[in-house]
Amino acid sequence: MKATAIAPSNIAFTKYWGRKDEVLRLPANGSISMCLSNLFTTTTVEFSPDFQKDEINIDDKGRIIKHLDRIRRLANISLKARVATENNFPSGTGLSSSASGFAALTLAAVKAAGLNLSQRQLSILARQGSGSACRSIPSGFVEWLDGDTSETSYAKQIFPASYFKIADVVAVVSERKKEVPTSFGMQTTQSSPFMEIRLRRMKEKNKLVKKLIKERGFKEFGEFIEAEAMELHAIMLTQYPPLIYWTPGTLTIMKLVGVWRSEGLPVYFTINTGQNIHLICEQENVDKVKAKLKELEEVKEIIVNTPGEGARLHNASR
Amino acid sequence: MKATAIAPSNIAFTKYWGRKDEVLRLPANGSISMCLSNLFTTTTVEFSPDFQKDEINIDDKGRIIKHLDRIRRLANISLKARVATENNFPSGTGLSSSASGFAALTLAAVKAAGLNLSQRQLSILARQGSGSACRSIPSGFVEWLDGDTSETSYAKQIFPASYFKIADVVAVVSERKKEVPTSFGMQTTQSSPFMEIRLRRMKEKNKLVKKLIKERGFKEFGEFIEAEAMELHAIMLTQYPPLIYWTPGTLTIMKLVGVWRSEGLPVYFTINTGQNIHLICEQENVDKVKAKLKELEEVKEIIVNTPGEGARLHNASR
Numbered sequence: 001m002k003a004t005a006i007a008p009s010n011i012a013f014t015k016y017w018g019r020k021d022e023v024l025r026l027p028a029n030g031s032i033s034m035c036l037s038n039l040f041t042t043t044t045v046e047f048s049p050d051f052q053k054d055e056i057n058i059d060d061k062g063r064i065i066k067h068l069d070r071i072r073r074l075a076n077i078s079l080k081a082r083v084a085t086e087n088n089f090p091s092g093t094g095l096s097s098s099a100s101g102f103a104a105l106t107l108a109a110v111k112a113a114g115l116n117l118s119q120r121q122l123s124i125l126a127r128q129g130s131g132s133a134c135r136s137i138p139s140g141f142v143e144w145l146d147g148d149t150s151e152t153s154y155a156k157q158i159f160p161a162s163y164f165k166i167a168d169v170v171a172v173v174s175e176r177k178k179e180v181p182t183s184f185g186m187q188t189t190q191s192s193p194f195m196e197i198r199l200r201r202m203k204e205k206n207k208l209v210k211k212l213i214k215e216r217g218f219k220e221f222g223e224f225i226e227a228e229a230m231e232l233h234a235i236m237l238t239q240y241p242p243l244i245y246w247t248p249g250t251l252t253i254m255k256l257v258g259v260w261r262s263e264g265l266p267v268y269f270t271i272n273t274g275q276n277i278h279l280i281c282e283q284e285n286v287d288k289v290k291a292k293l294k295e296l297e298e299v300k301e302i303i304v305n306t307p308g309e310g311a312r313l314h315n316a317s318r
Numbered sequence: 319m320k321a322t323a324i325a326p327s328n329i330a331f332t333k334y335w336g337r338k339d340e341v342l343r344l345p346a347n348g349s350i351s352m353c354l355s356n357l358f359t360t361t362t363v364e365f366s367p368d369f370q371k372d373e374i375n376i377d378d379k380g381r382i383i384k385h386l387d388r389i390r391r392l393a394n395i396s397l398k399a400r401v402a403t404e405n406n407f408p409s410g411t412g413l414s415s416s417a418s419g420f421a422a423l424t425l426a427a428v429k430a431a432g433l434n435l436s437q438r439q440l441s442i443l444a445r446q447g448s449g450s451a452c453r454s455i456p457s458g459f460v461e462w463l464d465g466d467t468s469e470t471s472y473a474k475q476i477f478p479a480s481y482f483k484i485a486d487v488v489a490v491v492s493e494r495k496k497e498v499p500t501s502f503g504m505q506t507t508q509s510s511p512f513m514e515i516r517l518r519r520m521k522e523k524n525k526l527v528k529k530l531i532k533e534r535g536f537k538e539f540g541e542f543i544e545a546e547a548m549e550l551h552a553i554m555l556t557q558y559p560p561l562i563y564w565t566p567g568t569l570t571i572m573k574l575v576g577v578w579r580s581e582g583l584p585v586y587f588t589i590n591t592g593q594n595i596h597l598i599c600e601q602e603n604v605d606k607v608k609a610k611l612k613e614l615e616e617v618k619e620i621i622v623n624t625p626g627e628g629a630r631l632h633n634a635s636r
Contacts, residue, residue, distance in 0.1 A: 193519060194512040194552065201511060230560055234512065234552035242548050244573060248566030255562060
């Protein structure tokens, strides 16, 4: 009763911000993302009568135990588990480690518990651990349907990883963990005077970004995702209390991206709830973007991602 | 036919962003501000048959000549003018030099032209040069009525300077001029999906901030103005093209203000269309705020302001 799973982080082109059901983690709006090839969590779960209690090698144990309980209920077991989990990137810095983390935990624990679930069932389960984790189950370009019930809120592939040849060049400006957890900030989204307007527009925005991915027109796609990132941060800045996830390094790069574009390099940014920034470009321009970032003292690390595989068992091919 | 005027910059507690009439410079909403005691423009205007053309010692000559033309029409003169103007602070960096500049130009030119105008008429005239200049005509705490005609859009005092003992400690983080002029950004406000909601709320917001000034409750006032500044910047970030006036230094101080508050120092920020940041505190806390700012390498200069006098003639008392 032991299994190891690997799951990617994902980058959202339309963001998950706010929930219509806190307990079930139903999002206020659907969202579109892609799985990232080089940001991932590897998690091993073992259930055994030898364990007196759940043994977990990271913090945030309460939320993980709650998730193990969901899986134990499904499998009708009561064995305690040992969980060993590791990210290959800094967590709590805007790189969505809870997405990769809960996707890997879900798949490893389900397998270790002997359950045989469909991808959709895995996605629904991962969502209950951390909303955006559901988007790290399928591969490539993914849509998370908001749904009105737990059973209808899951992510599915909309295009395979090879469909649109873009890259996400992550610039790590700091490994310092965010001060306000995403889950906390999400509870006060309605305090922004602009949240209602945002939600009213999200169906149209999701429809549009799917069309832009389908057409593979990079400029229009890039402009869209950058504006959507700005919108997310405009909402957070106008919440009470306000949330400022940018740091000076983030802001420096945001502005430079505009300068680089004006110099002829097609690159756009998106940012989640953290200081590290995702630069989106066509795969053919990755080296140019990397070269620009390497010149900056603000950049501590560069991680190049292409659209990647979703959650999978270790040593298993999909 | 020569006169010298001094006019203050002003800091808005509710911001002027967007116009309902571009030609008359009627603002999309009314706004509340205070005049600043230590940021000012001194302008001398002389009309003389000796001048073959308008001689002006700064850039942006076209806009100044247009304003002189307004005053020449009113005075029924056609003499050319010599204009010598000087700010005691860096212009084009978020410290509202066009407000102090056009208020001083208006008063000096009106006087030099031999006109005798009321404060209201001066405010209406200044507004046509640069919208927020109308708020630098009266003293102390000021309200700019949006109006539906040129004659009804002017600023008037709502409380004298001594009424509310606050200070505006300006932190200059850079003297670099903004890349996008305010007037330009103001033309695309409607491209923000949130502008409509903002405008719908401004009447209520102005009512509230007047009440907060009246009650002199600093904490509520401070929270209000900081949220309003965030709202202005949220609008600008979501415009097309987006406007990012913050620099890393701005952002560093924005975040530190929150830290200082959590340590017991009641201080709040507001920011206009530029990188330099206004820290608002009670006058009794000015030294503490200054001491905090002095520790920061990001801060190049500190300018302490109290609520100040409006535009006045040189060597004249009001």
